[in-house]
Amino acid sequence: MPKASRPLARSGNLVSLEPLQQRQGRERVAMEARRYMPPTHKTISRDISEQLIRRITNGAYPIGSKLPTERLLAEEFGVGRHVIREALKRLDALGLVRIRQGSGIFVRDLELTAGIELFDVLLTGEDGEVNLKFLRDVLEFRDHTIQLVVRLAAARRTEEHVVQMRKLVKERRKALTDMRCLETVTTELYRVVADASDNHIFALMFNTMGRILFKLRREFDVPILGLEQAQDLLERIVEAIEQKDPDMAALLAMRHAGALRQALFADGTVGRSDFQQMP
Structure with missing residues:
Protein backbone atom coordinates (compact mmCIF):
# COMPACT_ATOMS: atom_id res chain seq x y z
CA MET A 1 0.00 0.00 0.00
CA PRO A 2 1.47 3.44 -0.90
CA LYS A 3 2.42 5.63 2.02
CA ALA A 4 2.30 9.40 2.45
CA SER A 5 5.62 10.86 1.41
CA ARG A 6 6.20 12.70 4.71
CA PRO A 7 6.70 11.01 8.09
CA LEU A 8 3.86 11.05 10.59
CA ALA A 9 5.57 13.57 12.87
CA ARG A 10 8.60 15.77 12.74
CA SER A 11 9.54 15.52 16.40
CA GLY A 12 7.63 12.57 17.83
CA ASN A 13 4.32 14.41 18.14
CA LEU A 14 1.92 15.51 15.47
CA VAL A 15 1.06 18.66 17.42
CA SER A 16 3.41 20.65 19.61
CA LEU A 17 1.66 22.44 22.46
CA GLU A 18 4.10 25.03 23.79
CA PRO A 19 2.23 27.10 26.44
CA LEU A 20 3.41 30.46 25.06
CA GLN A 21 2.38 29.65 21.50
CA GLN A 22 -0.87 28.29 22.83
CA ARG A 23 -1.73 31.51 24.69
CA GLN A 24 -0.64 33.79 21.87
CA GLY A 25 -2.53 31.77 19.26
CA ARG A 26 -5.69 31.69 21.36
CA GLU A 27 -5.70 35.44 21.96
CA ARG A 28 -4.79 36.37 18.36
CA VAL A 29 -7.28 34.10 16.64
CA ALA A 30 -10.12 34.74 19.07
CA MET A 31 -9.69 38.48 18.52
CA GLU A 32 -9.54 38.05 14.74
CA ALA A 33 -12.57 35.76 14.69
CA ARG A 34 -14.68 38.20 16.69
CA ARG A 35 -14.05 40.89 14.07
CA TYR A 36 -16.05 38.85 11.56
CA MET A 37 -18.75 37.56 13.91
CA PRO A 38 -22.01 39.52 13.79
CA PRO A 39 -23.17 40.56 17.27
CA THR A 40 -25.65 38.22 18.91
CA HIS A 41 -28.97 39.86 19.60
CA LYS A 42 -30.79 37.58 22.00
CA THR A 43 -34.43 38.40 22.67
CA PHE A 119 -26.23 22.33 20.86
CA ASP A 120 -25.72 26.01 21.74
CA VAL A 121 -27.81 25.77 24.89
CA LEU A 122 -26.28 22.55 26.20
CA LEU A 123 -22.68 23.58 25.53
CA THR A 124 -22.75 26.36 28.13
CA GLY A 125 -24.48 26.79 31.45
CA GLU A 126 -26.37 29.84 32.69
CA ASP A 127 -23.12 31.13 34.22
CA GLY A 128 -21.38 31.01 30.84
CA GLU A 129 -19.08 28.13 31.78
CA VAL A 130 -18.57 25.39 29.20
CA ASN A 131 -20.30 22.09 30.00
CA LEU A 132 -17.23 19.84 29.89
CA LYS A 133 -19.19 16.58 29.81
CA PHE A 134 -21.24 17.73 26.84
CA LEU A 135 -18.14 19.09 25.11
CA ARG A 136 -16.43 15.70 25.53
CA ASP A 137 -19.47 13.98 24.02
CA VAL A 138 -19.52 16.34 21.03
CA LEU A 139 -15.78 16.08 20.37
CA GLU A 140 -15.90 12.31 20.69
CA PHE A 141 -18.69 12.08 18.12
CA ARG A 142 -17.00 14.55 15.77
CA ASP A 143 -13.57 12.93 15.99
CA HIS A 144 -14.78 9.40 15.30
CA THR A 145 -16.95 10.63 12.43
CA ILE A 146 -14.07 12.55 10.85
CA GLN A 147 -11.78 9.53 11.13
CA LEU A 148 -14.33 7.40 9.29
CA VAL A 149 -14.93 10.06 6.62
CA VAL A 150 -11.23 10.56 5.79
CA ARG A 151 -10.67 6.79 5.80
CA LEU A 152 -13.46 6.27 3.26
CA ALA A 153 -12.31 9.29 1.24
CA ALA A 154 -8.81 7.82 0.95
CA ALA A 155 -10.25 4.53 -0.28
CA ARG A 156 -12.87 5.91 -2.67
CA ARG A 157 -11.69 9.30 -3.90
CA THR A 158 -11.43 10.08 -7.60
CA GLU A 159 -8.72 12.04 -9.37
CA GLU A 160 -11.16 14.94 -9.65
CA HIS A 161 -11.53 14.95 -5.87
CA VAL A 162 -7.75 15.07 -5.46
CA VAL A 163 -7.42 18.00 -7.85
CA GLN A 164 -10.09 19.91 -5.94
CA MET A 165 -8.55 19.15 -2.54
CA ARG A 166 -5.06 20.18 -3.57
CA LYS A 167 -6.38 23.43 -5.04
CA LEU A 168 -8.36 24.20 -1.88
CA VAL A 169 -5.54 23.50 0.60
CA LYS A 170 -3.33 25.88 -1.37
CA GLU A 171 -6.04 28.54 -1.33
CA ARG A 172 -6.52 27.92 2.36
CA ARG A 173 -2.87 28.55 3.18
CA LYS A 174 -3.05 31.87 1.35
CA ALA A 175 -6.15 32.79 3.36
CA LEU A 176 -4.72 32.19 6.85
CA THR A 177 -4.79 35.91 7.62
CA ASP A 178 -8.34 36.42 6.33
CA MET A 179 -10.79 34.66 8.66
CA ARG A 180 -13.83 35.12 6.47
CA CYS A 181 -12.11 33.76 3.37
CA LEU A 182 -10.52 31.00 5.47
CA GLU A 183 -13.89 29.68 6.62
CA THR A 184 -15.31 29.79 3.10
CA VAL A 185 -12.41 27.78 1.67
CA THR A 186 -12.39 25.36 4.60
CA THR A 187 -16.12 24.74 4.21
CA GLU A 188 -15.64 23.81 0.56
CA LEU A 189 -12.67 21.58 1.42
CA TYR A 190 -14.73 19.69 4.01
CA ARG A 191 -17.54 19.26 1.48
CA VAL A 192 -15.16 17.80 -1.10
CA VAL A 193 -13.72 15.35 1.47
CA ALA A 194 -17.24 14.31 2.50
CA ASP A 195 -18.17 13.85 -1.17
CA ALA A 196 -15.02 11.78 -1.74
CA SER A 197 -16.23 9.32 0.92
CA ASP A 198 -18.99 8.37 -1.57
CA ASN A 199 -21.46 8.15 1.30
CA HIS A 200 -24.56 10.31 0.98
CA ILE A 201 -25.26 10.22 4.71
CA PHE A 202 -21.98 11.95 5.49
CA ALA A 203 -22.80 14.67 2.95
CA LEU A 204 -26.24 15.17 4.53
CA MET A 205 -24.69 15.12 8.00
CA PHE A 206 -22.31 17.88 6.98
CA ASN A 207 -25.27 19.98 5.84
CA THR A 208 -26.90 19.45 9.25
CA MET A 209 -23.83 19.81 11.46
CA GLY A 210 -21.63 22.13 9.42
CA ARG A 211 -22.35 25.12 11.66
CA ILE A 212 -21.46 23.12 14.77
CA LEU A 213 -18.27 21.73 13.26
CA PHE A 214 -17.12 25.25 12.46
CA LYS A 215 -18.06 26.52 15.89
CA LEU A 216 -15.92 23.81 17.47
CA ARG A 217 -13.08 24.55 15.10
CA ARG A 218 -13.22 28.31 15.62
CA GLU A 219 -13.66 28.27 19.41
CA PHE A 220 -11.37 25.37 20.33
CA ASP A 221 -9.23 23.85 17.56
CA VAL A 222 -7.73 27.00 16.09
CA PRO A 223 -7.19 29.06 19.27
CA ILE A 224 -5.59 26.10 21.07
CA LEU A 225 -3.66 24.31 18.34
CA GLY A 226 -3.01 27.26 16.03
CA LEU A 227 -3.74 28.16 12.41
CA GLU A 228 -0.43 26.85 11.06
CA GLN A 229 -0.74 23.48 12.76
CA ALA A 230 -4.35 23.10 11.61
CA GLN A 231 -3.24 23.91 8.05
CA ASP A 232 -0.35 21.44 8.25
CA LEU A 233 -2.73 18.75 9.45
CA LEU A 234 -5.17 19.31 6.57
CA GLU A 235 -2.36 19.24 4.02
CA ARG A 236 -1.09 15.94 5.37
CA ILE A 237 -4.58 14.40 5.45
CA VAL A 238 -5.13 15.45 1.84
CA GLU A 239 -1.76 13.95 0.99
CA ALA A 240 -2.76 10.65 2.62
CA ILE A 241 -6.07 10.71 0.72
CA GLU A 242 -4.20 11.35 -2.52
CA GLN A 243 -1.89 8.41 -1.77
CA LYS A 244 -4.96 6.24 -1.06
CA ASP A 245 -3.70 5.52 2.45
CA PRO A 246 -6.81 5.20 4.68
CA ASP A 247 -4.81 4.20 7.75
CA MET A 248 -2.57 7.26 7.59
CA ALA A 249 -5.51 9.62 6.98
CA ALA A 250 -7.42 8.23 9.98
CA LEU A 251 -4.29 8.23 12.17
CA LEU A 252 -3.57 11.88 11.43
CA ALA A 253 -7.15 12.79 12.35
CA MET A 254 -6.93 10.69 15.52
CA ARG A 255 -3.66 12.27 16.66
CA HIS A 256 -5.07 15.75 16.12
CA ALA A 257 -8.15 14.86 18.17
CA GLY A 258 -6.03 13.43 20.97
CA ALA A 259 -3.86 16.54 21.17
CA LEU A 260 -6.92 18.79 21.32
CA ARG A 261 -8.57 16.75 24.09
CA GLN A 262 -5.35 16.74 26.09
CA ALA A 263 -5.04 20.52 25.82
CA LEU A 264 -8.70 21.10 26.71
CA PHE A 265 -9.17 18.72 29.59
CA ALA A 266 -5.70 18.31 31.05
CA ASP A 267 -4.72 21.92 31.71
CA GLY A 268 -8.06 23.61 32.35
CA THR A 269 -8.05 25.57 29.11
CA VAL A 270 -11.84 25.50 28.80
CA GLY A 271 -13.84 27.94 30.85
CA ARG A 272 -15.96 31.04 30.55
CA SER A 273 -13.15 32.90 28.72
CA ASP A 274 -14.15 34.30 25.33
CA PHE A 275 -16.70 31.68 24.33
CA GLN A 276 -19.13 33.14 21.81
CA GLN A 277 -22.74 32.28 20.96
CA MET A 278 -23.19 31.60 17.28
CA PRO A 279 -25.66 33.90 15.52
Whole structure:
Protein backbone atom coordinates (compact mmCIF):
# COMPACT_ATOMS: atom_id res chain seq x y z
CA MET A 1 0.00 0.00 0.00
CA PRO A 2 1.47 3.44 -0.90
CA LYS A 3 2.42 5.63 2.02
CA ALA A 4 2.30 9.40 2.45
CA SER A 5 5.62 10.86 1.41
CA ARG A 6 6.20 12.70 4.71
CA PRO A 7 6.70 11.01 8.09
CA LEU A 8 3.86 11.05 10.59
CA ALA A 9 5.57 13.57 12.87
CA ARG A 10 8.60 15.77 12.74
CA SER A 11 9.54 15.52 16.40
CA GLY A 12 7.63 12.57 17.83
CA ASN A 13 4.32 14.41 18.14
CA LEU A 14 1.92 15.51 15.47
CA VAL A 15 1.06 18.66 17.42
CA SER A 16 3.41 20.65 19.61
CA LEU A 17 1.66 22.44 22.46
CA GLU A 18 4.10 25.03 23.79
CA PRO A 19 2.23 27.10 26.44
CA LEU A 20 3.41 30.46 25.06
CA GLN A 21 2.38 29.65 21.50
CA GLN A 22 -0.87 28.29 22.83
CA ARG A 23 -1.73 31.51 24.69
CA GLN A 24 -0.64 33.79 21.87
CA GLY A 25 -2.53 31.77 19.26
CA ARG A 26 -5.69 31.69 21.36
CA GLU A 27 -5.70 35.44 21.96
CA ARG A 28 -4.79 36.37 18.36
CA VAL A 29 -7.28 34.10 16.64
CA ALA A 30 -10.12 34.74 19.07
CA MET A 31 -9.69 38.48 18.52
CA GLU A 32 -9.54 38.05 14.74
CA ALA A 33 -12.57 35.76 14.69
CA ARG A 34 -14.68 38.20 16.69
CA ARG A 35 -14.05 40.89 14.07
CA TYR A 36 -16.05 38.85 11.56
CA MET A 37 -18.75 37.56 13.91
CA PRO A 38 -22.01 39.52 13.79
CA PRO A 39 -23.17 40.56 17.27
CA THR A 40 -25.65 38.22 18.91
CA HIS A 41 -28.97 39.86 19.60
CA LYS A 42 -30.79 37.58 22.00
CA THR A 43 -34.43 38.40 22.67
CA ILE A 44 -35.82 38.17 26.17
CA SER A 45 -38.08 35.29 25.14
CA ARG A 46 -35.11 33.38 23.72
CA ASP A 47 -33.14 33.91 26.91
CA ILE A 48 -36.08 32.61 28.95
CA SER A 49 -36.54 29.62 26.65
CA GLU A 50 -32.86 28.70 27.09
CA GLN A 51 -33.21 28.83 30.86
CA LEU A 52 -36.26 26.58 30.65
CA ILE A 53 -34.39 24.22 28.33
CA ARG A 54 -31.59 23.88 30.87
CA ARG A 55 -34.13 23.10 33.59
CA ILE A 56 -35.58 20.36 31.41
CA THR A 57 -32.20 18.89 30.47
CA ASN A 58 -30.88 18.88 34.05
CA GLY A 59 -34.04 17.24 35.39
CA ALA A 60 -35.49 20.20 37.29
CA TYR A 61 -38.60 19.61 35.17
CA PRO A 62 -38.80 15.77 34.86
CA ILE A 63 -40.23 13.94 31.86
CA GLY A 64 -44.02 14.00 31.97
CA SER A 65 -44.16 16.80 34.52
CA LYS A 66 -46.27 19.90 34.05
CA LEU A 67 -44.52 23.24 33.64
CA PRO A 68 -45.60 26.21 35.76
CA THR A 69 -48.41 28.23 34.25
CA GLU A 70 -47.76 31.20 31.99
CA ARG A 71 -48.80 33.50 34.85
CA LEU A 72 -46.32 31.97 37.30
CA LEU A 73 -43.49 32.03 34.78
CA ALA A 74 -44.29 35.63 33.88
CA GLU A 75 -44.10 36.57 37.56
CA GLU A 76 -40.84 34.65 38.04
CA PHE A 77 -39.08 36.28 35.09
CA GLY A 78 -40.73 39.68 35.46
CA VAL A 79 -42.12 39.82 31.93
CA GLY A 80 -45.47 39.85 30.20
CA ARG A 81 -47.32 36.62 29.45
CA HIS A 82 -46.88 37.17 25.70
CA VAL A 83 -43.10 36.87 26.19
CA ILE A 84 -43.53 33.60 28.08
CA ARG A 85 -45.90 32.35 25.40
CA GLU A 86 -43.25 33.02 22.75
CA ALA A 87 -40.60 31.19 24.79
CA LEU A 88 -42.89 28.18 25.26
CA LYS A 89 -43.63 28.05 21.55
CA ARG A 90 -39.90 27.66 20.93
CA LEU A 91 -39.75 24.75 23.37
CA ASP A 92 -42.69 23.18 21.57
CA ALA A 93 -40.98 23.65 18.18
CA LEU A 94 -37.85 21.95 19.55
CA GLY A 95 -39.92 18.97 20.66
CA LEU A 96 -39.21 19.46 24.37
CA VAL A 97 -42.78 20.06 25.52
CA ARG A 98 -46.30 19.22 24.46
CA ILE A 99 -48.87 21.99 24.77
CA ARG A 100 -52.31 20.66 25.64
CA GLN A 101 -54.97 23.29 25.36
CA GLY A 102 -56.88 23.53 28.62
CA SER A 103 -54.57 21.10 30.43
CA GLY A 104 -51.13 22.73 30.46
CA ILE A 105 -47.64 22.22 29.11
CA PHE A 106 -45.92 18.90 29.69
CA VAL A 107 -42.27 17.88 29.36
CA ARG A 108 -41.53 15.32 26.66
CA ASP A 109 -38.75 12.72 26.64
CA LEU A 110 -35.61 14.61 25.67
CA GLU A 111 -33.87 11.48 24.38
CA LEU A 112 -36.70 10.81 21.93
CA THR A 113 -37.59 14.30 20.74
CA ALA A 114 -34.59 16.65 21.06
CA GLY A 115 -32.22 17.32 18.19
CA ILE A 116 -28.95 19.01 17.37
CA GLU A 117 -30.73 22.38 17.69
CA LEU A 118 -29.99 22.23 21.43
CA PHE A 119 -26.23 22.33 20.86
CA ASP A 120 -25.72 26.01 21.74
CA VAL A 121 -27.81 25.77 24.89
CA LEU A 122 -26.28 22.55 26.20
CA LEU A 123 -22.68 23.58 25.53
CA THR A 124 -22.75 26.36 28.13
CA GLY A 125 -24.48 26.79 31.45
CA GLU A 126 -26.37 29.84 32.69
CA ASP A 127 -23.12 31.13 34.22
CA GLY A 128 -21.38 31.01 30.84
CA GLU A 129 -19.08 28.13 31.78
CA VAL A 130 -18.57 25.39 29.20
CA ASN A 131 -20.30 22.09 30.00
CA LEU A 132 -17.23 19.84 29.89
CA LYS A 133 -19.19 16.58 29.81
CA PHE A 134 -21.24 17.73 26.84
CA LEU A 135 -18.14 19.09 25.11
CA ARG A 136 -16.43 15.70 25.53
CA ASP A 137 -19.47 13.98 24.02
CA VAL A 138 -19.52 16.34 21.03
CA LEU A 139 -15.78 16.08 20.37
CA GLU A 140 -15.90 12.31 20.69
CA PHE A 141 -18.69 12.08 18.12
CA ARG A 142 -17.00 14.55 15.77
CA ASP A 143 -13.57 12.93 15.99
CA HIS A 144 -14.78 9.40 15.30
CA THR A 145 -16.95 10.63 12.43
CA ILE A 146 -14.07 12.55 10.85
CA GLN A 147 -11.78 9.53 11.13
CA LEU A 148 -14.33 7.40 9.29
CA VAL A 149 -14.93 10.06 6.62
CA VAL A 150 -11.23 10.56 5.79
CA ARG A 151 -10.67 6.79 5.80
CA LEU A 152 -13.46 6.27 3.26
CA ALA A 153 -12.31 9.29 1.24
CA ALA A 154 -8.81 7.82 0.95
CA ALA A 155 -10.25 4.53 -0.28
CA ARG A 156 -12.87 5.91 -2.67
CA ARG A 157 -11.69 9.30 -3.90
CA THR A 158 -11.43 10.08 -7.60
CA GLU A 159 -8.72 12.04 -9.37
CA GLU A 160 -11.16 14.94 -9.65
CA HIS A 161 -11.53 14.95 -5.87
CA VAL A 162 -7.75 15.07 -5.46
CA VAL A 163 -7.42 18.00 -7.85
CA GLN A 164 -10.09 19.91 -5.94
CA MET A 165 -8.55 19.15 -2.54
CA ARG A 166 -5.06 20.18 -3.57
CA LYS A 167 -6.38 23.43 -5.04
CA LEU A 168 -8.36 24.20 -1.88
CA VAL A 169 -5.54 23.50 0.60
CA LYS A 170 -3.33 25.88 -1.37
CA GLU A 171 -6.04 28.54 -1.33
CA ARG A 172 -6.52 27.92 2.36
CA ARG A 173 -2.87 28.55 3.18
CA LYS A 174 -3.05 31.87 1.35
CA ALA A 175 -6.15 32.79 3.36
CA LEU A 176 -4.72 32.19 6.85
CA THR A 177 -4.79 35.91 7.62
CA ASP A 178 -8.34 36.42 6.33
CA MET A 179 -10.79 34.66 8.66
CA ARG A 180 -13.83 35.12 6.47
CA CYS A 181 -12.11 33.76 3.37
CA LEU A 182 -10.52 31.00 5.47
CA GLU A 183 -13.89 29.68 6.62
CA THR A 184 -15.31 29.79 3.10
CA VAL A 185 -12.41 27.78 1.67
CA THR A 186 -12.39 25.36 4.60
CA THR A 187 -16.12 24.74 4.21
CA GLU A 188 -15.64 23.81 0.56
CA LEU A 189 -12.67 21.58 1.42
CA TYR A 190 -14.73 19.69 4.01
CA ARG A 191 -17.54 19.26 1.48
CA VAL A 192 -15.16 17.80 -1.10
CA VAL A 193 -13.72 15.35 1.47
CA ALA A 194 -17.24 14.31 2.50
CA ASP A 195 -18.17 13.85 -1.17
CA ALA A 196 -15.02 11.78 -1.74
CA SER A 197 -16.23 9.32 0.92
CA ASP A 198 -18.99 8.37 -1.57
CA ASN A 199 -21.46 8.15 1.30
CA HIS A 200 -24.56 10.31 0.98
CA ILE A 201 -25.26 10.22 4.71
CA PHE A 202 -21.98 11.95 5.49
CA ALA A 203 -22.80 14.67 2.95
CA LEU A 204 -26.24 15.17 4.53
CA MET A 205 -24.69 15.12 8.00
CA PHE A 206 -22.31 17.88 6.98
CA ASN A 207 -25.27 19.98 5.84
CA THR A 208 -26.90 19.45 9.25
CA MET A 209 -23.83 19.81 11.46
CA GLY A 210 -21.63 22.13 9.42
CA ARG A 211 -22.35 25.12 11.66
CA ILE A 212 -21.46 23.12 14.77
CA LEU A 213 -18.27 21.73 13.26
CA PHE A 214 -17.12 25.25 12.46
CA LYS A 215 -18.06 26.52 15.89
CA LEU A 216 -15.92 23.81 17.47
CA ARG A 217 -13.08 24.55 15.10
CA ARG A 218 -13.22 28.31 15.62
CA GLU A 219 -13.66 28.27 19.41
CA PHE A 220 -11.37 25.37 20.33
CA ASP A 221 -9.23 23.85 17.56
CA VAL A 222 -7.73 27.00 16.09
CA PRO A 223 -7.19 29.06 19.27
CA ILE A 224 -5.59 26.10 21.07
CA LEU A 225 -3.66 24.31 18.34
CA GLY A 226 -3.01 27.26 16.03
CA LEU A 227 -3.74 28.16 12.41
CA GLU A 228 -0.43 26.85 11.06
CA GLN A 229 -0.74 23.48 12.76
CA ALA A 230 -4.35 23.10 11.61
CA GLN A 231 -3.24 23.91 8.05
CA ASP A 232 -0.35 21.44 8.25
CA LEU A 233 -2.73 18.75 9.45
CA LEU A 234 -5.17 19.31 6.57
CA GLU A 235 -2.36 19.24 4.02
CA ARG A 236 -1.09 15.94 5.37
CA ILE A 237 -4.58 14.40 5.45
CA VAL A 238 -5.13 15.45 1.84
CA GLU A 239 -1.76 13.95 0.99
CA ALA A 240 -2.76 10.65 2.62
CA ILE A 241 -6.07 10.71 0.72
CA GLU A 242 -4.20 11.35 -2.52
CA GLN A 243 -1.89 8.41 -1.77
CA LYS A 244 -4.96 6.24 -1.06
CA ASP A 245 -3.70 5.52 2.45
CA PRO A 246 -6.81 5.20 4.68
CA ASP A 247 -4.81 4.20 7.75
CA MET A 248 -2.57 7.26 7.59
CA ALA A 249 -5.51 9.62 6.98
CA ALA A 250 -7.42 8.23 9.98
CA LEU A 251 -4.29 8.23 12.17
CA LEU A 252 -3.57 11.88 11.43
CA ALA A 253 -7.15 12.79 12.35
CA MET A 254 -6.93 10.69 15.52
CA ARG A 255 -3.66 12.27 16.66
CA HIS A 256 -5.07 15.75 16.12
CA ALA A 257 -8.15 14.86 18.17
CA GLY A 258 -6.03 13.43 20.97
CA ALA A 259 -3.86 16.54 21.17
CA LEU A 260 -6.92 18.79 21.32
CA ARG A 261 -8.57 16.75 24.09
CA GLN A 262 -5.35 16.74 26.09
CA ALA A 263 -5.04 20.52 25.82
CA LEU A 264 -8.70 21.10 26.71
CA PHE A 265 -9.17 18.72 29.59
CA ALA A 266 -5.70 18.31 31.05
CA ASP A 267 -4.72 21.92 31.71
CA GLY A 268 -8.06 23.61 32.35
CA THR A 269 -8.05 25.57 29.11
CA VAL A 270 -11.84 25.50 28.80
CA GLY A 271 -13.84 27.94 30.85
CA ARG A 272 -15.96 31.04 30.55
CA SER A 273 -13.15 32.90 28.72
CA ASP A 274 -14.15 34.30 25.33
CA PHE A 275 -16.70 31.68 24.33
CA GLN A 276 -19.13 33.14 21.81
CA GLN A 277 -22.74 32.28 20.96
CA MET A 278 -23.19 31.60 17.28
CA PRO A 279 -25.66 33.90 15.52
